[in-house]
Amino acid sequence: MRLSSEGLLVILFVGLIAGWLAGKIVRGTGFGIIGDIIVGIAGAFVASWLFPKLGIQLGVGLVREIIDSAIGAILLLLIVRLIRTGGRF
Numbered sequence: 001m002r003l004s005s006e007g008l009l010v011i012l013f014v015g016l017i018a019g020w021l022a023g024k025i026v027r028g029t030g031f032g033i034i035g036d037i038i039v040g041i042a043g044a045f046v047a048s049w050l051f052p053k054l055g056i057q058l059g060v061g062l063v064r065e066i067i068d069s070a071i072g073a074i075l076l077l078l079i080v081r082l083i084r085t086g087g088r089f
Contacts, residue, residue, distance in 0.1 A: 004061070014069045017066055018040040018044055018066060018070040018073045019035065021066075022040055022077055023036030023039075026078060026081070036077070037073045039077055042074060043071075046072045047072030061081055072086070
């Protein structure tokens with residue numbers, strides 16, 4: 001996978017929005033705004049890599065990137081919550 005500098009900036013920007021959105025959706029994780037943004041950026045990278053390989057396309061353009069990244073960040077927040085609580089929600 002090769003990213004251009006513009007693609008990297010888009011992923012970072014979308015990750016910021018997705019992290020904030022995921023933090024609002026998945027409450028009680030305990031990371032705060034900065035931690036949720038970092039998880040959102042990681043979710044954006046995961047979603048930008050995984051979703052095209054799975055053939056998942058939700059929307060078009062920047063809206064698609066935000067939706068994909070938010071889903072990736074929500075999944076990462078849920079996984080981290082499972083790990084922190086010992087498998088309980």
